Amino acid sequence: MGSPARSGFPARMNSRLDAFLRRRLAPEVYDAIRAYEPCVVVSDSENHTFKYVVLSDRLIYLTENPPKSIRRAVALRDVVAIELIDDYPEFLNSPDREVNQHIRIIYSSTVKKECEKSKGLGKFLFPFHHANANNKKVKEENNGPVFWKSKEPRSPNESSLRYCLESSAPTKDSTLCPSPNFKKxxxxxxxxxxxxxxxxxxxxxxxxxxxxxxxxxxxxxxxxKPQDFAAHKDSLCEVPFKCNGNKNEFYLENSLLTSPLQSSTNLEKKELELHLYIISTTSSIFLHLKSSWNNYIIKATLLQDPIYASELIPAIGSQKPYxxxxxxxxxxxxxxxxxxxxxxxxxxxxxxxxxxxxxxxxxxxxxxxxxxxxxxxxxxxxxxxxxxxxxxxxxxxxxxxxxxxxxxxxxxxxxxxxxxxxxxxxxxxxxxxxxxxxxxxxxxxxxxxxxxxxxxxxxxxxxxxxxxxxxxxxxxxxxxxxxxxxxxxTALLYEILLVFQQIFEGNLGLGSTKFAISWMMSFLQNCPPIVTFVASIVKQVVKGLSASLQLLSPCQAVLLYQQFYILKSCLQYSKTLAEYIRNDYREEFRYFIHMPALKKRLPLCYPITQPTTQLFHEVLQLIEQKQCVKY
CATH class of the missing domain: 1.20.190 (Delta-Endotoxin; domain 1)
Structure with a gap:
C-alpha cells in the first residue's frame, strides 16, 4: 500500500512520510490517502513554510517536512475553486521560479459571525464557477469543474481555519456517509x-x-447487511441534502448537527485561500487535486439518493474496527x-x-x-x-x-x-x-x-x-x-475516458502521449457500433431533458454529466464523430437539448449541477463549431 510510486506517479514515494501517516492516521483514513507532495505553503496561518500537502478522498492535510504532526487544512466539500497561477514568486530563487507550480485553492470556511447575517450561504457549499474579471483560463479542463489561471495571486485571507462540520482530532477523517435514518x-x-x-x-x-x-x-x-463498515465514533457524517419544491432552497435531512443551513446566528461562511508552491514541472499533484475534487462532487451527489446511500449504511450495532x-x-x-x-x-x-x-x-x-x-x-x-x-x-x-x-x-x-x-x-x-x-x-x-x-x-x-x-x-x-x-x-466508458484524458493532460505513467485520448477516440471511431452508441446517448439526453418537468434524481444527474462528457470528447478528439453529431443531431440540440431545459431538470442543491452546466455549455459551443479536433 505504501510502496514507491513509479513511472510518472510521484504520488506516494517517501517511505518516512508514509510510515508517519500510517502511524498517525486511522487505518481507513490511511488507506484512502491519494497522494502527497513537498511544497511551500502560504495561507492565513502559514507564512512560506516548507511542508507536505497530503491528499485524501475527502480532505487536504498539511504536515511538516520532516513530519512531526498533521492537521486538516481544507475539506473537499468546502472547495470553491482550484487554480493554477502563472507567476514568478519573489521568495523563490531564480531557478526554482522557472519550475514552480503555484496552486491556489479557494474554499469556504465557517467563522464566527461579526456582522449582520449574510445572505446566500448556499452558494459556498458546492464547487461553482469562480469568475473573476482579471482571470483567464489556463487551458480547457476535461475532468470536473473549471480551473483558472491568473498572473497575480490574491492575498491570502487572515481569518482562522475553522470548520463547523469537522472534528478536531487529527487522526480521524470525517466520514462521507448518509444519514443513518435512511430506510433500506x-x-x-x-x-x-x-x-x-x-x-x-x-x-x-x-x-x-x-x-x-x-x-x-x-x-x-x-x-x-454490511458488517465491515468502519465506525468513526468521533467523526461527523455529511448528511445528504434534500431540495424543496422551488429547487433553489435545500436543507439537511435527519441532521442533528449544527449547520450553516440551519439559520445559525453565530456562524457564517467566508472564502479563504490556501497557496501551494510546488517546486517541480513534473509534479502531478494539481491533476490529483482536481480529480479528487471531481470524484468528491460525484460521490456527494450520489449520496443524496437514498437507494445509493442505503448501500453504505452499516447495520445498527454491527460496526467492527477497520x-x-x-x-x-x-x-x-x-x-x-x-x-x-x-x-x-x-x-x-x-x-x-x-x-x-x-x-x-x-x-x-x-x-x-x-x-x-x-x-x-x-x-x-x-x-x-x-x-x-x-x-x-x-x-x-x-x-x-x-x-x-x-x-x-x-x-x-x-x-x-x-x-x-x-x-x-x-x-x-x-x-x-x-x-x-x-x-x-x-x-x-x-x-x-x-x-x-x-x-x-x-x-x-x-x-x-x-x-x-x-x-x-x-x-x-x-x-x-x-x-x-x-x-x-456509458458510466464505465466515462471512467476510461478520464484515464486517457489524464494521461493527455499530465503525460503520466507511460512515457508517450500516444497512449492517450487521441488513441482511444481513433479506435472508437473505427468501430461500426460507435455510431449507434452515440445516437443512443443523444436519444437518452433528449429524453432526460424533455420527457417531463420532473427533477432528475442524483444518479440521473451524474449519468447526464457522464453523457455530456462523452459527447464533448467525441466533438473534440474525433473529426468523424464530430461531423456525425453536428450533421445528424443539430436539430435535437436546437429544440430539445438547450440550457433552459437543463436548468429545469437539475436541482441547484446537487454538487454536480454546476460542473454539468459548464460542461453542457462547452458541448453547445462545440456543436456550433465546424472544426475542433485535438491531437
Missing amino acids: LSLHGQGAFQPLPSPSRRSCQSTPATGKAISKTSCTTNTK RSEEKIKHFSQLKSELFLKDNTLSKILCLIMELKAAARKNFILKKLFWKTSDLFYFLVNKLHEYLPESRDKNARQNKSQRADELVVCIEILQTLGLMFRETETESSRLNTLAAKKGTLSNLLEILISKPQIPKSCPVFDIQLADATLVEMPFDAELQKLILEYTDTA
Whole structure:
C-alpha cells in the first residue's frame, strides 16, 4: 500500500512520510490517502513554510517536512475553486521560479459571525464557477469543474481555519456517509451507479419464480447487511441534502448537527485561500487535486439518493474496527473463488456483487484489484463470453437464460466502473491497461455494442401445477436490461475516458502521449457500433431533458454529466464523430437539448449541477463549431 510510486506517479514515494501517516492516521483514513507532495505553503496561518500537502478522498492535510504532526487544512466539500497561477514568486530563487507550480485553492470556511447575517450561504457549499474579471483560463479542463489561471495571486485571507462540520482530532477523517435514518429501499433504482435493478425473479434478494432464474438461496451472502463498515465514533457524517419544491432552497435531512443551513446566528461562511508552491514541472499533484475534487462532487451527489446511500449504511450495532488485513484476506478469498472453473452463473453473480459491495466501502480493495492484472483480464474475458452475443447456443434462443447473462454483465460493468473510480493515482492501473491493449480494445468494443437478444417468440412456463402454458413477458424484461446495460456502459466508458484524458493532460505513467485520448477516440471511431452508441446517448439526453418537468434524481444527474462528457470528447478528439453529431443531431440540440431545459431538470442543491452546466455549455459551443479536433 505504501510502496514507491513509479513511472510518472510521484504520488506516494517517501517511505518516512508514509510510515508517519500510517502511524498517525486511522487505518481507513490511511488507506484512502491519494497522494502527497513537498511544497511551500502560504495561507492565513502559514507564512512560506516548507511542508507536505497530503491528499485524501475527502480532505487536504498539511504536515511538516520532516513530519512531526498533521492537521486538516481544507475539506473537499468546502472547495470553491482550484487554480493554477502563472507567476514568478519573489521568495523563490531564480531557478526554482522557472519550475514552480503555484496552486491556489479557494474554499469556504465557517467563522464566527461579526456582522449582520449574510445572505446566500448556499452558494459556498458546492464547487461553482469562480469568475473573476482579471482571470483567464489556463487551458480547457476535461475532468470536473473549471480551473483558472491568473498572473497575480490574491492575498491570502487572515481569518482562522475553522470548520463547523469537522472534528478536531487529527487522526480521524470525517466520514462521507448518509444519514443513518435512511430506510433500506428496493434495488430497483435508476442511474449509472445504482445497484442493478434486476427483475425480482432474478434478484439475489428475491425468491425464484420460474425457469433457470438465479435464486436467493445461492446468494445468501448478499442478503446480509454490511458488517465491515468502519465506525468513526468521533467523526461527523455529511448528511445528504434534500431540495424543496422551488429547487433553489435545500436543507439537511435527519441532521442533528449544527449547520450553516440551519439559520445559525453565530456562524457564517467566508472564502479563504490556501497557496501551494510546488517546486517541480513534473509534479502531478494539481491533476490529483482536481480529480479528487471531481470524484468528491460525484460521490456527494450520489449520496443524496437514498437507494445509493442505503448501500453504505452499516447495520445498527454491527460496526467492527477497520482492519486492512481483513480486507486483504477478503479480497483474496473472493478472487480465488471467482477463478474456479466450475462456477455457475449465479455463483459468479453473487461473488461479483460481494466484491462490488466491499470495494464501495473500502478503497483498499480497489488498490488490490489493480495491484495485479489477472482479475481485470478475467472480468473482461467473462464479458466477452456473453457480449455482444452469448457463446452459449442455448442462451441465443432462451430469453430467460439470456436475461440472467445480462444481469451478470451489468454487475461486472458496475464493478469495473467502481474500480476505475478514484484510482487515478495507482500506477499499476496504467501498467495493466498498457500491458495488453487487446484486452482494453475488447472492453471498449463491448461497451459501445448493443447486446444481442433472442428474437421475439413466445416463451412458455411448463412448471405450473396445472401444466397450463403461460406466456411470460420476457421481451419487456430484456429491453429493460438493455437500457440498464447502456447506462452502465456509458458510466464505465466515462471512467476510461478520464484515464486517457489524464494521461493527455499530465503525460503520466507511460512515457508517450500516444497512449492517450487521441488513441482511444481513433479506435472508437473505427468501430461500426460507435455510431449507434452515440445516437443512443443523444436519444437518452433528449429524453432526460424533455420527457417531463420532473427533477432528475442524483444518479440521473451524474449519468447526464457522464453523457455530456462523452459527447464533448467525441466533438473534440474525433473529426468523424464530430461531423456525425453536428450533421445528424443539430436539430435535437436546437429544440430539445438547450440550457433552459437543463436548468429545469437539475436541482441547484446537487454538487454536480454546476460542473454539468459548464460542461453542457462547452458541448453547445462545440456543436456550433465546424472544426475542433485535438491531437
